[in-house]
Amino acid sequence: MTFSYYPGCTLKTKAKELDGYARRSAQALGITLAELPEWQCCGGVYTTAKDEIATKLSSVRALEAAKKEGNALVTLCSACHNVIKQTKYALDTDDDMNFKVSNYMGIDAREACDTNVVHYLEMLRDVVGFDELKKKVVNPLTGRKIAAYYGCLLLRPGKTMQFDNPENPKIIEDFIRAIGATPVIYPMRNECCGAYVTLEDGEQAKKNSSAVWESAAGFGADCIITACPLCRYNLIKAESEIPVIYFTELLAEALGVK
Amino acid sequence: MHNNDKEQILRSSGVNVLKCMRCGKCSGTCPSYEEMEYHPHQFVYMVEKGEIDKLINSPSIYKCLTCFACVERCPRGVEPAKIVEAVRLIATRRQGENHLKAEDIPCVVEDDTPGQLLVSAFRKYKK
Numbered sequence: 350m351t352f353s354y355y356p357g358c359t360l361k362t363k364a365k366e367l368d369g370y371a372r373r374s375a376q377a378l379g380i381t382l383a384e385l386p387e388w389q390c391c392g393g394v395y396t397t398a399k400d401e402i403a404t405k406l407s408s409v410r411a412l413e414a415a416k417k418e419g420n421a422l423v424t425l426c427s428a429c430h431n432v433i434k435q436t437k438y439a440l441d442t443d444d445d446m447n448f449k450v451s452n453y454m455g456i457d458a459r460e461a462c463d464t465n466v467v468h469y470l471e472m473l474r475d476v477v478g479f480d481e482l483k484k485k486v487v488n489p490l491t492g493r494k495i496a497a498y499y500g501c502l503l504l505r506p507g508k509t510m511q512f513d514n515p516e517n518p519k520i521i522e523d524f525i526r527a528i529g530a531t532p533v534i535y536p537m538r539n540e541c542c543g544a545y546v547t548l549e550d551g552e553q554a555k556k557n558s559s560a561v562w563e564s565a566a567g568f569g570a571d572c573i574i575t576a577c578p579l580c581r582y583n584l585i586k587a588e589s590e591i592p593v594i595y596f597t598e599l600l601a602e603a604l605g606v607k
Numbered sequence: 608m609h610n611n612d613k614e615q616i617l618r619s620s621g622v623n624v625l626k627c628m629r630c631g632k633c634s635g636t637c638p639s640y641e642e643m644e645y646h647p648h649q650f651v652y653m654v655e656k657g658e659i660d661k662l663i664n665s666p667s668i669y670k671c672l673t674c675f676a677c678v679e680r681c682p683r684g685v686e687p688a689k690i691v692e693a694v695r696l697i698a699t700r701r702q703g704e705n706h707l708k709a710e711d712i713p714c715v716v717e718d719d720t721p722g723q724l725l726v727s728a729f730r731k732y733k734k
Binding site: 357358359362363364390392393394395396397398399400401404426428501502504505506507515516540541543544545546547548549550553557577578579582585 | 618620621642669696719722724726
């Protein structure tokens, strides 16, 4: 099965391992990730303002390119996924946005961007299936206690993202079970790491991120997994006492392709 | 001089501030609560009352993390973060009012700084 693939800026630089392990794992699972040619940066964060159009056009172009290729669009970084999915939702639900984007791009935007946006984890759950994934595991991570850190952007806003229950998600825990490890449920798993405020107020980000890793460690986790490079960066900067790694690294390890 | 800031905020955000019942859940769940001079629920009623200048000039507009917790958890669907975003855009769209400037970057960037951090900060702090 083939998907168009949107890696995003940071997966080409500081988060190469998030991308590399995902590609190798997809190959092992019989899935082809065809990177979109000439994709543009999503901008990192979605602007909710209805009169912000230009800042959403890179996502429009990604949606349009995948539609032309006839594929669903797989994302991996939480932020890219959030921005592209929210842009798609705005095109579908906001006539003024659709009107302006259509005029600017010279397309019928709603039609041209009618692309299914699928996060890599959703692909594992809905396309591969966690039961099938479990059968393909050659190196089960038995005995490892893993804390899933969802953060904000995969889950919220729930009505737009439709990823999982935003207050009580289970997709990453189900993933952890599929690769043979034990999920650790902890209260801060869907709270914010501090995001971009770290650039101007490191202390605030440290406070937010410390609350996350201390919660995970306190509930007995020996490792935290995430899909977001900025979450990982902030937790590490907050001197997490347990490793913070990308979920794709554990996937690759379990599939024997690390 | 006639001031359209309130109307601009209502249109840009798409928020109906009159739906707010002032339960304070948005502020209770906000990860930046302690750092803010004005909190999410105050943004909503201050916009309703037209006290826009206080908000535009407050550092609070740069404290929202776009985590969507208040959007998700508001029992009335008010979505306060959209108000904060619209107020901040009034500030950053003014000429010379960028909160973050490109020339500031070399001083804050480190070897491990992810590109995602820089593009996100520029998106929120600069026009």
